[in-house]
Amino acid sequence: MSTACAALVVAIDGPVASGKSSVGKAAARHVGLRFLDTGIMYRAVTWLALRSGVAPTDLDAVADLAAGCRMELALDSDNNTSIIADGLPLGDELVTAEVDKNVSAVSAVPAVRVELVKQQRAIATSGGMVMAGRDIGSVVLPEADLKLYIDAAPEVRARRRHAQIALVDPGVPYNQVLSDTLRRDHVDMERSDSPLIAAADAVTIRTDEMDFEETVSVVVAAIRSVARPDHLAE
Secondary structure, eight states: OOOOOOTTTEEESSSSSSHHHHHHHHHHHHHOOEETTHHHHHHHHHHHHHHHHHOTOOHHHHHHHHOOOEEEEEOTTTTEEEEETTTTSOOOOOOOEEEEEEHHHHHHHHHHHHHHHHHHHHHHOOOOOOEEESSIIIITTTTTTEEEEEEEEHHHHHHHHHHHTTTTTOOOOHHHHHHHHHHHHHHHHHHHHSSOOOOOTTTEEEEETTTHHHHHHHHHHHHHHHGGGGGGGO
């Protein structure tokens, strides 16, 4: 790990399976920053709703669930962020096809977003953070030192997501993942509260033709280009 950019705050946005989370985590490790994929917070609320028999379309019930949920974040020595919701450590449960199918509906509930955005801002106050999501540069951290928007064609993103889901939920067909990807894009981009958009001052990075290492290198270079002397740890 290189010298840490101790005060730097980086916002990374992008649609599902664009690579923002895996690339963001690897880039953060390179420059010594903490990393948070805010999507796991919305996935945790979705999983809790499904487990509790709460319909993701029941706005009041989902909002109550989010408001009453005690959510903690844990960061291990490899810079991996995990979540503990109501005392339950969550991992593979959050990347099943069922959660995938319902997370956009849950994340579109205004009261859920208000609650989780408040927590996300609190996490970023100490700096030294790369935060990835769908409204980080536009809503959560509008004063971030660097804003990136990572994107790729829906078909490319669906192939990536299908490979990820297959590790924990074998048998899910690619066409279902592609359909879910297109549906989630529509929901995320068209919702009235905090829609998925690239912030006006964000740098857009297309990953269609880049492999993982190339994309990480581009993001690391972008982070280092904005690091000021006061960002560097002693």
